[in-house]
Amino acid sequence: MAALDPVAFLRSISPFDALPPAAFDEAARALEITFFASGTRLLTRGGTPSEHLYVIRKGAVRIERDGQTLQVLEEGEMFGFTSLISGKATLDVTVEEDLLAYRLPKARFQALLAHAPFAGHFASGLAERLRNSLERSPVASFQPDLGVPVASLLRGPAVRIGEGATVGEAARLMCERAVGSVIVDSAPPGIVTDRDLRQRVLAAGRGPETRVAEIRTAPLRTVPADTPVYEAWRILLDAGMHHLPVVRGEEIVGVLSATDLLKCTAAGPVAVMKRVERLQGRDALPGYGAKVTEMASALFAGGLEPIVIGGFVARLNDTLVGRILRWAEADLGPPPTPYAWMVFGSEGRMEQTLLTDQDNALVWGDDTPAARAYFGALAERANADLQAAGFPRCPGGYMAVNWKAPLAEWEDRFRGWLDSPTPQALLEASILFDFRAAHGALDLAPLDKVVQRARGARTFLAAMAKSALTFQPPGGLMLRLRGDSSRFDLKLKGISPIVFLARVYGLESGARSSNTLERLAAALRAGLIAKDSCETLSEAYRFLLRLRLREQLRMISEGRPPTNVVSLSDFSSSERSRLRDTFRAIEIWQDRASYHYRTDLF
Structure with a gap:
């Protein structure tokens, strides 16, 4: 990109790339080249509003409020638009590294706002900006239109x-x-x-x-x-x-x-489901993970959201689990009492897109020695078959071979976590309270009833909130385009902070679903969060899931194992800005949650 001239550089970044030729040509003619030394104050909060939209070519600027760094913007990112739109200077902008920038006069910027794609990039609400911010990459050669009637x-x-x-x-x-x-x-x-x-x-x-x-x-x-x-x-x-x-x-x-x-589409969920239903035996299990990845890639390339894809993957995995458990029953004989196979984690929330390690447990009705022996053997077979299908064993041991007990014992365990929220209890509750039944006839309503008690368990909720707040997004100065801070774990720093805190709000609001977006919606209905916060966090979560799935599919297409670790340099300037906005929105929510749950007292 360094070899591009100013006009070509501007044309290569969003939202200028969406302008019609005539409008872009007028913007290019109005473009000015500027240079500012490190330490230069460009905007002062409460001072003169900006008269230009700035596009960074080289260097960096620091965005601050009350002495606190909110963001550091780098190559290809823009600033000044908030001031241009509001007519006020609400932030301090200081040059962090010697700055070469292109700027567009206020009159020309305002004229460009007549073009909807351009104006949408600068929408006033973060939720609105995030909805259309992800640049898609060709992660699959087959791209059906899945939205057709x-x-x-x-x-x-x-x-x-x-x-x-x-x-x-x-x-x-x-x-x-x-x-x-x-x-x-x-x-x-x-x-x-x-x-x-x-x-x-x-x-x-x-x-x-x-x-x-x-x-x-x-x-x-x-x-x-x-x-x-x-x-x-x-x-x-x-x-x-x-x-x-x-x-x-x-x-x-x-x-x-x-x-x-x-x-x-031969890569759609119906086709994969047919293959799962036709599995003749355990020797057919290898390759299942690859089929799910192929499906996820095709659906994502076809325009589906990861949340929707996760729902399809969960249904396919449930079908596979049912097949595996029926094989086990054929080996061991009919179960001595009704049972349920529980899944949790992203699979329990129906948010898994690519196969991850196993998170499952086993619960049955009548507690007898025969039942314990039977379900112990069933768990061994099922966990081994799932591993053969592409689900690695859980490093933390949260699998049915280790987590199996009669229903009454599970009820006591759930109640114990609520009544005595020790660090270990909080860890186990944060995992297992995302449960859902993937297979089996046993009614798990008694467990749901215990979980509903969390609404009034203030000590438990506060302790769980404090634990959730240990997942922190990168701070304003911690995420840079180059150097060690350019790489970060997208799940640990972005997705997990939302998932873990949404779980607490969902429990307090009595949400019946463990799905993250549905927990946020339940918190909104209960009056625990404002509508704009719910919309922003929901869109931030969707944005992060899209970003992660796209990057993981890119890794797979390049012959690399998918991970959650990404580099800031892999993203466009627009995506980098949105990512920083997202992290800031999470920080604000965490501050509010800390006050709401009074985590300072624990």
Whole structure:
């Protein structure tokens, strides 16, 4: 970039790269080249507002308020726009390193705000700026449009049959039209699929004279015609369905099948789910992780958010876990009492995109010696099979082989964490309170009931908040473009501070979900955080997840193992600015949380 002339440099950075040619040419003609020595004060809080937008070519500036450094801006980043928009100087700006900058006069900057993409870059709210700030990279060669409406995938109108027809007639009609389902015109309308003919007719010993009204599924689960493809995926996976009627208004206009979605992308969750369902044995487990990575890459390149991708990955992993546990039951015999396989961590929050180490536990009903022996053996088999599928063993040992007990024992354990929040109790609660059941028939409502007690456990919440605040983002001077401070752990410094503190707010608000965004939304509904804070933190979390997944997929495409460690130099100037803004927003939230939970008293 050093060889670029001023105009080419300006054109290479956001949001100038989004300007139409005529507008950019006018901006380029107005560009001024300036130099300021280290220590020069460019703006003073409460003083004269800025008359220029500055774009840094070389050097750095320090942004301060009341003597506290908020950010250090470097090459390709901009300053002065807040003052230009508000007409006030609200921050101190001092040259940190000898500064070569290009500046744009106020009148020209204001004229450029007429262009929406340019103006959006300088939106007043951080949440709004973060929504469209990530520059995507080609991490996958296949990039389907996953937002297209499902109606575009329909092969024709729905094939219909009267409720008085027989299944023999329905089978002939499906064969003639080469479809896998027929809509039954009844009140309410129903559907008969090829699977129904196999399971509800042939397997049940019924004959072709059986009326379709006796085997139909009704009422119908339908989706509007403008539903995006990825949402149809979610519905089919959640409901375990293979056919989804599509409606426009009250009219059924067609039926979308799992096969139609398979044709949409071979790397989509429906296709991977089919592969998981067809696994014949343990020797087929290796390679599962690679398939999930391929799917995540295709979905991300297709424009899906990591939060959405995480939901698909969780559903696939649950299906795999179910398959593995059924193999174990086939080896060991039927379970002596109902049980549940619990997952936690990012998998429990349904936020995992690429496979990480195992975080699971086992809980069963009746406490007998036979049950303890049975589930001990089941845990050994399941943890080994998950490792074969690509889930490394948890370094901290949070796996079912170590964390298995009857339900009553789990209830006592949960209550103990709330009543006596020792450092070890807080560590275990922070992990296991993100639990959800991935497989099994045992009702975990008693555990949910204990967790709900956290709403009134002020000592526990304060102690957990203090523990959460140990995860600190980089300070204003700690994140630089070059040198040792250019590399940092994106999970440890950005994602974890939000996850851990959202957990505390979620527990206090009584959130029923362990998902981070849903915990923030619950805190908003409970009046624990303001609306603008909720929006900013939610968008900051989405931004950090997008940034991490993009970089991890880039590492994989380059033949490197994915990690959470990134370099500031890997990001565009716009992304660097947004990253610093995000870290600052987290710091502000942490300060408020410290006061809210009075962590200074612990």
